[in-house]
Amino acid sequence: MADSIPEFDLIVLGAGSAGLGLALFMTRADMRVLLIDRTAEDVGGDCLNHGCVPSKALIHASRQVHQARQAAQFGLEVSGKADMAKVMDYVASRQAIIRPHENPDYLRRQGVTVEIGQPKFVGRHEVEINGQTYQGRKLVVATGSRPRQLAVPGAEQVRLYDNQHVWDLRELPARLLVVGGGPNGAELGQAMQRLGSQVTIVQHGPRLLPHEDASISRVLEERLLAEGLTLHLNAEVTSFSSPTHARIKPTQGAEFGLDFDIGYVAIGRQVSFEGLELERAGVEVDDDGHIRLDEHLGTSNPDIFVAGDAANSLKFSHGAELHMRLLVFNFFSPIKKKLNYDHFSWVTFTDPEVAHFGLDEPELQKRGLRYERWETDFADDDRAVVDDYQYGRLLLFIEKNRLPIPGQTRRILGGAMVAPGAGELVQELILANSSGLGISEIFNKVYPYPVGARINQKLIVDHQEITPLMQLGLDVAYKLQ
Numbered sequence: 001m002a003d004s005i006p007e008f009d010l011i012v013l014g015a016g017s018a019g020l021g022l023a024l025f026m027t028r029a030d031m032r033v034l035l036i037d038r039t040a041e042d043v044g045g046d047c048l049n050h051g052c053v054p055s056k057a058l059i060h061a062s063r064q065v066h067q068a069r070q071a072a073q074f075g076l077e078v079s080g081k082a083d084m085a086k087v088m089d090y091v092a093s094r095q096a097i098i099r100p101h102e103n104p105d106y107l108r109r110q111g112v113t114v115e116i117g118q119p120k121f122v123g124r125h126e127v128e129i130n131g132q133t134y135q136g137r138k139l140v141v142a143t144g145s146r147p148r149q150l151a152v153p154g155a156e157q158v159r160l161y162d163n164q165h166v167w168d169l170r171e172l173p174a175r176l177l178v179v180g181g182g183p184n185g186a187e188l189g190q191a192m193q194r195l196g197s198q199v200t201i202v203q204h205g206p207r208l209l210p211h212e213d214a215s216i217s218r219v220l221e222e223r224l225l226a227e228g229l230t231l232h233l234n235a236e237v238t239s240f241s242s243p244t245h246a247r248i249k250p251t252q253g254a255e256f257g258l259d260f261d262i263g264y265v266a267i268g269r270q271v272s273f274e275g276l277e278l279e280r281a282g283v284e285v286d287d288d289g290h291i292r293l294d295e296h297l298g299t300s301n302p303d304i305f306v307a308g309d310a311a312n313s314l315k316f317s318h319g320a321e322l323h324m325r326l327l328v329f330n331f332f333s334p335i336k337k338k339l340n341y342d343h344f345s346w347v348t349f350t351d352p353e354v355a356h357f358g359l360d361e362p363e364l365q366k367r368g369l370r371y372e373r374w375e376t377d378f379a380d381d382d383r384a385v386v387d388d389y390q391y392g393r394l395l396l397f398i399e400k401n402r403l404p405i406p407g408q409t410r411r412i413l414g415g416a417m418v419a420p421g422a423g424e425l426v427q428e429l430i431l432a433n434s435s436g437l438g439i440s441e442i443f444n445k446v447y448p449y450p451v452g453a454r455i456n457q458k459l460i461v462d463h464q465e466i467t468p469l470m471q472l473g474l475d476v477a478y479k480l481q
């Protein structure tokens with residue numbers, strides 16, 4: 001019977017950012033690939049259906065509304081609230097543009113075998129779906145993650161949304177309670193405030209975006225407060241006493257009540273491998289339900305790997321891309337690359353955007369690396385002056401060499417920026433960081449005036465020291481001419 005089982009070079013479970021990329025690349029490399037997802041509508045994963053794409057389209061719509069209001073200072077008055085149904089139609093229309101390249105029919109036309117249903121492992125290389133068993137030489141679990149639920153008393157009576165269903169809203173809530181102040185809560189909270197809701201964010205920790213340096217988060221917090229959001233930091237929702245009333249407990253101080261209309265839960269993600277029967281494939285899971293992984297994204301079964309959110313490390317669409325590239329390299333190379341986030345970057349698409357790249361300060365300290373912390377606000381940056389974002393902030397961690405030898409490279413080990421368009425402005429810093437270029441490459445550039453990226457050079461120029469020895473050399477050289 002065994003020879004009647006269809007055989008594939010690769011079986012991928014989950015057709016999100018990680019699974020799609022892997023399946024398409026491996027098919028182009030002439031491998032036989034089987035890609036599995038639960039429903040046809042799920043293909044594209046969270047990024048297309050419930051995450052990056054709809055959230056960024058919502059942010060775009062809210063920015064238009066916000067900018068229209070900002071024009072009041074030039075005498076152009078606009079009033080009223082946004083039409084939520086039209087906003088969500090716009091969101092859906094953006095997804096519809098991408099979906100033709102992320103659906104089963106398209107993938108089949110590219111040569112990928114696609115099966116829709118609930119898969120389970122039935123052996124070390126075998127997966128069963130819809131009553132049929134398939135065998136894979138290698139298999140990848142790319143089943144993503146799902147939103148963590150807010151488990152507090154009374155939650156069942158509240159209109160609580162998360163990123164799975166918030167895109168179904170057709171009416172703007174007058175008062176929105178956002179629980180969680182990570183990238184998801186901050187992005188959506190600001191967008192809804194700009195559309196006309198009164199938004200309150202309740203965040204566990206002492207600041208928004210806890211993965212950022214405190215100086216960077218503070219700028220964002222100030223901007224959100226200026227736009228009228230209410231922030232309760234170091235606080236948590238302890239219960240709901242009615243469908244529109246939450247009890248909130250600050251770490252210090254007395255519990256208080258908050259009235260709202262709907263809630264948005266953005267308290268992180270959890271992975272789940274329910275129904276996959278990983279044990280039948282010899283894939284070990286730890287006590288927290290996470291697959292035990294080695295540094296190559298390999299599991300306890302040498303032919304089964306994990307990619308994307310399912311790996312339970314940094315959860316980004318381009319994190320899934322990093323995993324996919326690593327796996328593809330290792331599938332074909334006798335020398336195996338290890339997973340490495342040293343040059344990883346991300347952007348939170350609030351306004352101002354928050355960009356983050358390379359090693360942050362806790363990591364530099366943990367590794368005992370020698371570095372200097374260079375930072376500046378944008379008060380004296382001409383582009384920030386004319387475009388009204390002098391509140392921006394840039395932070396760089398610069399390698400500190402042991403001996404001050406003139407001309408030696410000082411690498412940019414990491415950094416962050418908060419400013420409008422920060423995600424684009426830091427791209428040259430990310431290139432320098434990821435390709436080992438030094439600050440002199442930024443220093444030596446001549447930037448068109450007044451591009452926003454000149455701030456990168458300004459921070460470096462501000463730290464250029466002329467030592468007494470260099471001064472002496474300059475004096476001699478000048479007099480010799």
Ligand SMILES: Cc1cc2nc3c(=O)[nH]c(=O)nc-3n(C[C@H](O)[C@H](O)[C@H](O)COP(=O)(O)OP(=O)(O)OC[C@H]3O[C@@H](n4cnc5c(N)ncnc54)[C@H](O)[C@@H]3O)c2cc1C
Pocket residue numbers: 013014015016017018019036037038039042043044045046047048050051052053055056117118119142143144145163184274275276307308309310315316317318319320349
């Ligand atoms: C609101 C929000 C905004 C975001 N914005 C950004 C952003 O701007 N930039 C960014 O880089 N990242 C962003 N992310 C993160 C990004 O969406 C995820 O990191 C990315 O989608 C992970 O890709 P993945 O392939 O691992 O998982 P997913 O995209 O979730 O795909 C997993 C797939 O597996 C399928 N699946 C699950 N279980 C099974 C099963 N048992 N059998 C078969 N198939 C299964 C699912 O149906 C799904 O299609 C955002 C996330 C959220 C929540």
Ligand SMILES: NC(=O)c1ccc[n+]([C@@H]2O[C@H](COP(=O)([O-])OP(=O)(O)OC[C@H]3O[C@@H](n4cnc5c(N)ncnc54)[C@H](O)[C@@H]3O)[C@@H](O)[C@H]2O)c1
Pocket residue numbers: 179180181182183184185187202203204205209210235236237266267268269314315316346347348349
């Ligand atoms: N622009 C982007 O790239 C982008 C945007 C949105 C989401 N994402 C990704 O999606 C994933 C989910 O985002 P997220 O913001 O939900 O997750 P997160 O884990 O990054 O942040 C969740 C936040 O909620 C807080 N929190 C947890 N429990 C809480 C509680 N009970 N009450 C109040 N606060 C609580 C945490 O302190 C944390 O700051 C993340 O991995 C993120 O990287 C990325």
